[in-house]
Amino acid sequence: MFDKIFVEKSYETNARAISIINRFPKAKVLTIDKIEDIFNRVKKPYLQKNESLNLFLGEKKGQLVKEAPDAYGLSGEPHYYFIHAYNCIYECNYCYLQGYFNSPDIVLFLNHRDICNEIEKVTQECSKKGLTPWFHAGEFSDSLALTHITGELEIYHELFSRLPEAKLELRTKSANIKALLELTPKKNIITTFSLSPADKIKKNDLQTPSLKARLNAIKKLADAGHPIGIHFDPVVYDEDFKEKYTDLIEQLFNALPVDKLEYISVGVVRFTKDVFHQVKKNYPSSELLSSELIKSFDGKIRYNRPMRLWILSTIREVLLNANVAKEKIYLCMEEDDQSVIES
Amino acid sequence: MRLLVFAHRAEAQTFLKQANYKSLESKNFPIYKNEDSYLLICGEGIFNALESTTAALSKFEDIRVVLNFGIAGALDEQSELDSIVEIRTCYAILNDVVEFKSFSSTANTKLDCITSSSRALDRDKAIKLSPFANIVDRELWAIAKSSSNFSVDFRSFKLISDEPYKQESSESICEVVKDKAEYYSDKLYKKYLSLIDHPIVETKYLVEDYKDLYFTISQYRSYSTLLTQLLTKYDSEKSILKLVELDKVLSLDLLPKQRTSVLLEKLRELLTPFNSKLQAQLATVLSPLHEARIKTTLSKNLEADQFKISATIQNEVELKKIARALTNLDYQSYKSLMRGNVDV
Numbered sequence: 001m002f003d004k005i006f007v008e009k010s011y012e013t014n015a016r017a018i019s020i021i022n023r024f025p026k027a028k029v030l031t032i033d034k035i036e037d038i039f040n041r042v043k044k045p046y047l048q049k050n051e052s053l054n055l056f057l058g059e060k061k062g063q064l065v066k067e068a069p070d071a072y073g074l075s076g077e078p079h080y081y082f083i084h085a086y087n088c089i090y091e092c093n094y095c096y097l098q099g100y101f102n103s104p105d106i107v108l109f110l111n112h113r114d115i116c117n118e119i120e121k122v123t124q125e126c127s128k129k130g131l132t133p134w135f136h137a138g139e140f141s142d143s144l145a146l147t148h149i150t151g152e153l154e155i156y157h158e159l160f161s162r163l164p165e166a167k168l169e170l171r172t173k174s175a176n177i178k179a180l181l182e183l184t185p186k187k188n189i190i191t192t193f194s195l196s197p198a199d200k201i202k203k204n205d206l207q208t209p210s211l212k213a214r215l216n217a218i219k220k221l222a223d224a225g226h227p228i229g230i231h232f233d234p235v236v237y238d239e240d241f242k243e244k245y246t247d248l249i250e251q252l253f254n255a256l257p258v259d260k261l262e263y264i265s266v267g268v269v270r271f272t273k274d275v276f277h278q279v280k281k282n283y284p285s286s287e288l289l290s291s292e293l294i295k296s297f298d299g300k301i302r303y304n305r306p307m308r309l310w311i312l313s314t315i316r317e318v319l320l321n322a323n324v325a326k327e328k329i330y331l332c333m334e335e336d337d338q339s340v341i342e343s
Numbered sequence: 344m345r346l347l348v349f350a351h352r353a354e355a356q357t358f359l360k361q362a363n364y365k366s367l368e369s370k371n372f373p374i375y376k377n378e379d380s381y382l383l384i385c386g387e388g389i390f391n392a393l394e395s396t397t398a399a400l401s402k403f404e405d406i407r408v409v410l411n412f413g414i415a416g417a418l419d420e421q422s423e424l425d426s427i428v429e430i431r432t433c434y435a436i437l438n439d440v441v442e443f444k445s446f447s448s449t450a451n452t453k454l455d456c457i458t459s460s461s462r463a464l465d466r467d468k469a470i471k472l473s474p475f476a477n478i479v480d481r482e483l484w485a486i487a488k489s490s491s492n493f494s495v496d497f498r499s500f501k502l503i504s505d506e507p508y509k510q511e512s513s514e515s516i517c518e519v520v521k522d523k524a525e526y527y528s529d530k531l532y533k534k535y536l537s538l539i540d541h542p543i544v545e546t547k548y549l550v551e552d553y554k555d556l557y558f559t560i561s562q563y564r565s566y567s568t569l570l571t572q573l574l575t576k577y578d579s580e581k582s583i584l585k586l587v588e589l590d591k592v593l594s595l596d597l598l599p600k601q602r603t604s605v606l607l608e609k610l611r612e613l614l615t616p617f618n619s620k621l622q623a624q625l626a627t628v629l630s631p632l633h634e635a636r637i638k639t640t641l642s643k644n645l646e647a648d649q650f651k652i653s654a655t656i657q658n659e660v661e662l663k664k665i666a667r668a669l670t671n672l673d674y675q676s677y678k679s680l681m682r683g684n685v686d687v
Contacts, residue, residue, distance in 0.1 A: 006474065030474065038474045042434045043445040051453045102443070239616050290572040292615045294644040304645040307617050309683025
């Protein structure tokens with residue numbers, strides 16, 4: 001999987017680092033002073049992740065917990081994300097990571113205790129204000145894809161068991177739930193799966209588990225009592241879009257009883273200018289490029305307003321017909337669109 | 344025409360002997376030409392390579408691809424001594440500072456090269472460079488940068504002449520390389536011949552065979568763009584032409600150029616099914632205005648409800664007609680469409 005593993009000098013004897021390195025006996029291990037001496041120093045083409053991927057192990061410095069951007073999660077509460085990894089083993093052709101870092105190499109930060117301390121501090125501040133903070137893992141990586149190797153899940157599980165007033169979202173496209181199933185379900189630890197119709201997963205979520213595998217994982221976790229959330233994001237239009245989502249929603253609620261759903265968010269495909277440029281460069285024959293995208297009011301590339309509002313309202317209608325409670329449906333949209341809908 | 348770039352004359356010696364190159368007049372760098380290519384001796388190092396490749400590409404506008412041939416050192420065990428490898432991505436290090444920018448060729452290989460401003464002849468230097476690439480040379484990054492500036496593709500073929508990552512000292516490498524220069528040039532020339540044995544096949548569109556269609560240059564460009572986009576959804580040009588019912592377009596009682604316009608419109612509709620329906624419904628809602636010769640301009644990309652109207656009034660009858668049309672406009676239906684209540 002990895003050609004080379006670069007490990008920071010100060011983590012050479014770290015038990016977690018050694019355990020991760022031992023999982024990849026064929027990789028060449030090199031000791032470095034700091035991750036930033038090598039990672040991101042040169043522009044490594046994104047698609048080389050399929051041919052020669054490297055792994056970096058070390059310490060996350062600087063801000064460990066950050067405020068999430070607007071329209072990130074359920075509204076009304078403060079949202080934060082914490083950074084324990086950069087980059088993802090999957091290759092979704094719309095992913096913003098292809099325009100974010102200058103390298104597709106995977107970075108795993110191992111100072112989880114420092115991150116936990118920071119989460120605890122933020123939680124205390126929010127509690128004083130009577131707010132429930134949400135913490136999202138996986139802003140720059142998949143929350144579960146490598147957990148059987150990285151082993152950090154139990155650290156965060158222990159932390160959030162002590163912080164019932166805070167919520168943790170583990171966002172994933174994987175079906176890698178082995179590590180999670182070994183932990184006691186907690187009300188405030190919500191695993192959320194990003195889903196799309198099966199053909200869209202095949203075309204766009206490259207190297208990821210199939211819809212069937214993800215639905216099986218959802219069923220197993222739900223049966224074990226773990227809270228589950230769903231993201232339909234990004235929604236990509238095609239002519240039988242409504243039928244595909246009706247079918248997807250039916251399959252979803254065969255795996256997950258509708259009353260067990262914590263929440264579902266729906267977001268229509270959109271790109272920043274830079275990411276769209278990368279998609280064009282990396283996936284010139286992707287169907288995403290042939291779709292009806294325009295440069296929108298804020299410079300982002302997305303469907304025009306009537307189309308994106310139609311898509312959101314169509315999915316909402318299908319969800320309501322499937323008996324999903326209105327308050328559990330969250331439509332991801334910019335403020336401008338929100339005000340149009342409300343007016 | 345191709346531009347073949349070598350750092351040293353010794354590396355190019357077989358090419359110069361075998362391929363009938365004639366010297367061209369040049370003040371600053373040796374350059375040669377035969378019937379299908381130019382051959383440039385760019386000199387050693389990043390700055391020489393950047394300067395001379397840029398000068399060649401500026402002077403000869405018929406260059407379509409740059410091919411770099413030369414010897415290089417291996418920084419790890421990924422490439423074998425004496426083998427010729429094609430480079431995927433090139434990086435650079437100037438005076439121990441890594442350059443951020445990289446350049447990728449079209450090569451489907453796994454080997455990257457770092458161009459160093461100083462010679463990398465021993466293990467210590469190789470260890471510093473190996474996190475970034477598998478191979479080290481002195482010119483490639485500059486050649487690639489220059490090619491990129493002129494939007495010309497580049498490819499690079501490196502013959503692995505030494506393995507600095509195995510060398511404790513740098514003393515003997517240069518002598519060995521000099522002694523084997525003719526042998527290296529022969530090998531590189533054979534590689535070049537194997538590349539040019541495969542001529543490029545030009546693509547032609549099926550639609551060009553139909554005499555009942557005529558494409559202006561801009562229509563041809565539109566067709567090419569639309570087809571490229573549609574081919575991400577459909578299998579072939581043939582299946583797309585079937586979907587838009589080309590036969591019916593061909594039988595229209597129109598001029599060939601007009602038939603082409605109809606064909607392009609149908610292709611656009613196929614590419615943007617949602618918006619085609621939306622536009623048709625908007626046209627229906629706004630039809631009272633159009634019937635009264637009021638021109639409507641919708642917001643850019645339909646991102647806002649607002650639209651502009653313009654009309655010319657020459658007499659009272661026209662004024663009343665416009666007033667009636669505006670009164671008859673079903674604005675709520677228009678607004679509803681703009682908010683996504685579209686019948687799809």
